[in-house]
Amino acid sequence: MDSGKIEATSNGKTRVLGPGSLNFNASNQLYGVRNVGDAPATYYVISWHTSTTDEQAKPAGDKPAAAPAK
Numbered sequence: 178m179d180s181g182k183i184e185a186t187s188n189g190k191t192r193v194l195g196p197g198s199l200n201f202n203a204s205n206q207l208y209g210v211r212n213v214g215d216a217p218a219t220y221y222v223i224s225w226h227t228s229t230t231d232e233q234a235k236p237a238g239d240k241p242a243a244a245p246a247k
Contacts (some may be wrong), residue, residue: 181218204230235236 182195183214188206193213212218 181216181220182210182214183218183220184213185209 180196182193184191185200186195186207186209187202188208192200194200203223210220
């Protein structure tokens with residue numbers, strides 16, 4: 178976070194974060210962010226993908242069929 182103060186909720190736990198803080202939100206967990214300070218809050222969101230997470234995100238009809246057992 179660059180400036181301000183936010184309240185971050187991750188997987189049912191809430192904490193207040195200020196400049197320089199980090200918060201991790203795991204995939205498929207409920208999360209939320211709200212400004213609880215007197216000034217605007219600036220924060221950054223970083224998202225990354227792997228071949229595994231990209232495959233899991235595809236609708237079932239878009240996945241290739243499993244190879245037959247030998």
